Structure formats: structure tokens, C-alpha cells
Amino acid sequence: MRRLLPPLTGLTMLAALAIVFLVVPTEADMGIVQRIFYFHVASAWVAFLGFFLVAGASAVYLWNGSPTADRLAYAAGEVGVLFCTLVLVTGPIWARPIWGVWWTWDPRLTMTVVLWAIYASYLMLRGFGGDDPALARYAAVLGIVGVLDIPLIVVSVRLLRGIHPAVINRTDGGTGLVDPWMRIGLLVSALALILLAAWFMDLRVRGARLEEEVAALRRELDARRGEVA
Amino acid sequence: MRDALVILAKDLRIEWRTREGLSSVLVLGVLLVVVLTIAQDPSPETAPTLAPGVLWAAFVLTGMLGVQRAFVLERENDCLAGLLTAPLDPAAIYAGKLASNVVLLGVTQAVVVPLTGLFLHLDLVPRLPALLLVCLLGNVGFASLATLFGALAIRVRAREIMLPLLLLPLLVPLLIGAVQATCAVLVGGLAAASSGLGVLAAFDVIFAVAGWLLFAYVVRD
Numbered sequence: 001m002r003r004l005l006p007p008l009t010g011l012t013m014l015a016a017l018a019i020v021f022l023v024v025p026t027e028a029d030m031g032i033v034q035r036i037f038y039f040h041v042a043s044a045w046v047a048f049l050g051f052f053l054v055a056g057a058s059a060v061y062l063w064n065g066s067p068t069a070d071r072l073a074y075a076a077g078e079v080g081v082l083f084c085t086l087v088l089v090t091g092p093i094w095a096r097p098i099w100g101v102w103w104t105w106d107p108r109l110t111m112t113v114v115l116w117a118i119y120a121s122y123l124m125l126r127g128f129g130g131d132d133p134a135l136a137r138y139a140a141v142l143g144i145v146g147v148l149d150i151p152l153i154v155v156s157v158r159l160l161r162g163i164h165p166a167v168i169n170r171t172d173g174g175t176g177l178v179d180p181w182m183r184i185g186l187l188v189s190a191l192a193l194i195l196l197a198a199w200f201m202d203l204r205v206r207g208a209r210l211e212e213e214v215a216a217l218r219r220e221l222d223a224r225r226g227e228v229a
Numbered sequence: 230m231r232d233a234l235v236i237l238a239k240d241l242r243i244e245w246r247t248r249e250g251l252s253s254v255l256v257l258g259v260l261l262v263v264v265l266t267i268a269q270d271p272s273p274e275t276a277p278t279l280a281p282g283v284l285w286a287a288f289v290l291t292g293m294l295g296v297q298r299a300f301v302l303e304r305e306n307d308c309l310a311g312l313l314t315a316p317l318d319p320a321a322i323y324a325g326k327l328a329s330n331v332v333l334l335g336v337t338q339a340v341v342v343p344l345t346g347l348f349l350h351l352d353l354v355p356r357l358p359a360l361l362l363v364c365l366l367g368n369v370g371f372a373s374l375a376t377l378f379g380a381l382a383i384r385v386r387a388r389e390i391m392l393p394l395l396l397l398p399l400l401v402p403l404l405i406g407a408v409q410a411t412c413a414v415l416v417g418g419l420a421a422a423s424s425g426l427g428v429l430a431a432f433d434v435i436f437a438v439a440g441w442l443l444f445a446y447v448v449r450d
Contacts, residue, residue, distance in 0.1 A: 062446055110401075117398035124394055130386030138381050141443045142395060145377070148435055152402035156428045159409045 009195040016189035040090040042190035050080025058143030075204035107157035236325025254295040258341040261287035281411035296375040323444035330372040359419040366429035367407040373436040
């Protein structure tokens, strides 16, 4: 399964690119720039999955202290911030020609940038918090508090003024994705990005375990050197 | 519960003996209101509309430093370690610390809010009960998170920068709710502020409970 992940990711990615750029019809009002939507929305889904995975793995870590859960939380945080960054990059590229501005304080935009900041600070804590072994526990607390904040952010940003299009669940009924290929394109690109995220996380989790093994071996080596001297 | 009250009494006694934290936080709060107002260079007509933003930005920034200072005090001479060896439930320590932070920040608000009204031409007196409710809810919500993360940040490297870094993004819903509720209260009274107050109340409950449950994981050794 692990061996299959990279080629599977590559094939799905190629399929997503082919569907989005060759098959899906150009959107009538917005034109070519609308095609970024398939990666923008799919990245947002993956980012959210990553953030919830941080909270889930953090809760498991606090419950049973499993080092794998801790490594998974860290990797999910990295992947979540990466894809959230992609959302924040692809969004303005679309917004500039459509809204006329790169950025606006719409509820969804505000929510995304706040979530990005929360999990960026999670990575800061893990990266620069020192080498105290308790740091994993502190990070887990932050991972859980962060996900508790999400519903509050969602509700509070609605108090701001909004212009972001709601494509999937429209209040006027039906979906904004009129052509069936549009829906297929979105789903295939979401699948490709989920596979990519899984591959990244697998690499990071295994990398973290190797780093810990190296650190343990180095300590042992230093101890033995001390004995010889 | 009784343990929490003991912690609260201890913190207030320490504070009362020097009054160092309270006075520095008070002066900082006033200073921030002045600086944030000057930075926007308001005309007499636009001044009242700035009040909610200035008020809550000043509150969050002073509060962060006030809470951080409270934990720096505990760190000196290893007071926190002493506190943890005492036969106390960490949740009780959290509750006591939360209460003492709420009191400290409440005193700050009692000075900074009227002063903001004065500086920005607002007649606060008829709005006082509603405003009091908004301030209290904002205070408790802020202190719930700040107490948890104050205890956390003091234990990691780069602690001065870590507390604002961790706390500010998490406080965004509180800030939006408090500013919207304050705006609504100043314009239309309590009924108009219901959605902002709802956000604040939910924030308070969620993070007071989360802090109470998670505090043990932060201070345990």
C-alpha cells in the first residue's frame, strides 16, 4: 500500500489535470480563470482534513501517549498549513480578475487566514519551542484548542459582510456546477490532493521516527565514547 | 472549589502588596487607547465609531502582558513547582488563576472603558449595564484561554513571543464577537447585540471547560 502511494498519486494528479484542462467546459461568466476552482476547493478540503487530523491525533496522544499519534499530529499540521497556504494563494489569483481585488475581509477569507495563523503558530511552537520532551504534550493541547475554535470562528465571521460564492450548497437550490464534468473534475482533483497529502504525511511520520532513532543512537554513542575515555 | 478560592486569595494578596502588576497594566491600557486612537487620527464625527475596535485591541494587548507577568511571577523562585507539589487538583489551580486574572483585567477595564468613552466622545452612562455584560463576557473568555496558554508559554523556549503567537489567532472569534456586541450596544442596546453576545458566551463556556480539562496536561511533569 505504501509503495503504491506515489505512483497512484501521480496518476490521479495527471487525470485531474487532464480533466480540468482538457475535458471540463470553460465557465460561461468567468472564463478560463474559473479552472483554478478545482484545485482551490480541493486544497481547502485537504487543509480542513489536516486540521481535524491534528486534533484527533492530539487527543489520542494525550490519552495514551502514543509517539505515532504525536508524529501524525505534527505531519498533519504541516500538511494542513501547506494546503491552507495553497488555498490562500489560488484564491487571490481568481479574485483579482473576478472581484477586482486580491483580498477582501469576507467571512470565508477571514476564516481561512485565521485558521492558517492558528496552525502556523502550532508549527512555530513545535519548531521553536525548544527540545523539552513535554513539548509534544503542549502542542497536543494547542491542537485540540485549535479545533474547538473552528466552530466559533465559523459563527463569528458570519457577523462580517460576505461576497464569497457558495458553489456546492447554494441557497437558491441546485449547484453552481452545471456540467457533470465539473463535478467529476473537482472530485478527481480532491482525490489527487488527498493522496498527495497522505504520501507527504507518511514520509514525515517515518522521517520523524528515523530522526528519533538517530538521536537515540547518537546519545548511546556519546555514552560509549565516555566509557572508553 | 475551596482550593481555587485559596489560590485566588493568594494571587490577590501578592498583587495587593506590590500593586506592581496592576499599575503597570493600567498605565499600559491607557497608553494603548491613546496610541491606537492617535494612529487613526479621528475627526470628532468618526471618533465614536472607533471606540469598540480601540477598546478591544487595547484590552487584548494589555491582557496578554498582564497574564504573562502573572506567570513570570510564579516562575521566579519556582513558585509554580511549589504550587504543583501541594495536594491540589490542577483544575483548581486553573480555576483560581482564571479568577485572579479576571479580577485583574476587570479592574483594568473599569479604568480603560470610561476613559475611552471620554476620549472618543461617547455617552456611556445610559448603556452601562449592557456594556458591563459585554466586558465581563469578553474578560472571562479572554482569561480562559490566556490562563491556559500563559501557563504553557512560560514553559517553552522563546516564551515572550510564543504567548501572543499562540493566543492572538485563537482570540479572533472573541474579538469579532466583542467588537460587534459593543457596537450594537452603543447604537441600539442589548437586544441588537444578541449575536455578538452569543459568540462571546459560547467562547467563554467552551474554553473555560477546555482549559479546566486540559490544564493538567500543561503543568504536569
